[in-house]
Amino acid sequence: MNNRVAPKVYGWCPGALRPMMSGDGLVVRIRAPLGRLSGDQAQAVADLSHRFGNGILDLSSRANLQMRGVSEEDHAPLVTALQDLGLVDADAATESRRNVLVAPFWAAGDQTHSLAQQLSDALVAATDLPLPGKFGFAVDTGPAPVLRDTAADIRIERNPDGLVLIADGADRGLAVTPTTAAAEALSLARWFLTHGGAPDGRGRMRPLIARRAPPSAHGATLTAAAPQQRLGQIASGRLVGLEFGQIPATSFAALAAQGALRLTPWRMLLVEHATDLPPLPGLILDAADPRLQVSACTGAPGCLQALSNTRNLARDLAPSVPPGRRLHVSGCAKGCAHPGAAPLTLTATGADTFNLIYNGTASDQPAHLNLSASQLRAAPDILTKGS
Ligand code: SF4
Structure with missing residues (x-):
């Protein structure tokens, strides 16, 4: 028995007009046109996060911005405020259909x-x-x-x-x-x-x-993909990382004071035309920061399906992840934070207990069962023994 728990699959993504209920209130996702917020829009979104949400903004793996902790009563005034900013579509069907990810450069x-x-x-x-x-x-x-x-x-x-x-x-x-x-x-x-x-x-x-094959007219060759993007200075601005893809709204507002923000699917923001940026809570400026080697989903208590808290453990284990490898800590077998295979995955099986999976997804067969969080913190080399 490996204690895997079948997660619930919704088959749709929350939007601003069709939010999803989670463990800490409504999740309201903003699909910013072309993945960009002007400085003024970003400052206003930060204010709305304080006013209606939990004061933290999440960046999704499809470069959408997410507010959590919104009450049902606050949803309508929040949507009105987002409409005034030009960040909401006319209706939920349009919002869902306009699902366009834009390379941020x-x-x-x-x-x-x-x-x-x-x-x-x-x-x-x-x-x-x-x-x-x-x-x-x-x-x-x-x-x-x-x-x-x-x-x-x-x-x-x-x-x-x-x-x-x-x-x-x-x-x-x-x-x-x-x-x-x-x-x-x-x-x-x-x-x-x-x-x-x-x-x-x-x-x-x-x-x-x-x-089945694509349509017969599809015969043009494809170009090899670019290497994975790293943090730092690029022609159009500065790429900064977000710890676990989230950022306090105060830090988001401080970044917006430096330039417009482009949203990426890599847990990074591009701050247009910025060069030097001050250190801010939740922000990763150094490409060698070990937190860039870990992924962790919302976990408990924010997600209704989570069997355990995830991010505290991921933060503590980050310095022990060998260079070039990735650790994924998942609150259940759904694996939202890293749907593909990772070299090391810890999937929660209960409060502060995890299965360890090598080179697989959060729902794959584990190599070690029910490791406790305290055991992992005390001896993080368990992670790589036998991998
Ligand atoms: S993987 Fe994490 S965020 Fe996704 S459903 Fe499971 S506990 Fe929730």
Whole structure:
């Protein structure tokens, strides 16, 4: 017996208009247009987090910003305030459909920026497109794609000959142009629906492509992915890390005073045009910080499904994770913080007890059962013995 507990699968993601109830109140997710908040928008969101939420902002693995701890009575005034900031769609169906992840290194008016805008507009207008709640798009047209490790069902990338539209999971794509890319992306989404991608309203492109080939016109080659992005100075500003992908609203406001913020799916924010930044609570400025080697979900008490607190243990074990490896601490077998395999995973089996899994996901077969948090803290080399 390995004490694995089947987690609940919702099949949809919370939004601002359709929040999800969690252990600490409503989770309200803001899908910022093109993944960017101006300095004023970001300062206002920080204020709203203090006023209506728990004063902490989470950055999701799809580069959305999340408020937690919102009461049901406060939801309507919060939505009104977000609407005034231009951060909410007209209705929940539009909010769900406009699921466009944008590579954060764009410059105003460049191809990534203009295609992301065109695609967002086209999705808002496509009221007859009943896509599954988690179905998403990525616009990633820099010299080498940076979003390949981030879930997206339809991608727009570049190869040496021009733009390529890709059904996730395929090793070839459709050659498109700046004027056809958005329309072709919607055509591919319709192809997904008409070819059985979401028989009961749920489904993703990758499993469909595993079952059948993409459309026959998809013959363009793909470019190799860029190396994993590191913290530090880049042309458009400074990339900073967030401990466990969350940041106190006060730190968020202080960053917003330095420049507009772009949201990334890597637990990092890009502070536009910033160079030197002050140390702030929750902020990681050093690319060698051991906290960058750990992932941990919300855990208890914030998540209703969590069997244990996660982040305190992950923080304490971070310095013991060998260089180049990753530790994932999960409050249940769902593995929200790191859905793929990790070299080391601790999956909670009860309050402060964990199974240890090598090179697998949070629901895979464990190598060690029911290790206590105190045992792991006292002898963290248990983590790598036998791995
Ligand atoms: S993995 Fe963590 S956040 Fe996700 S459902 Fe389980 S306990 Fe909750």
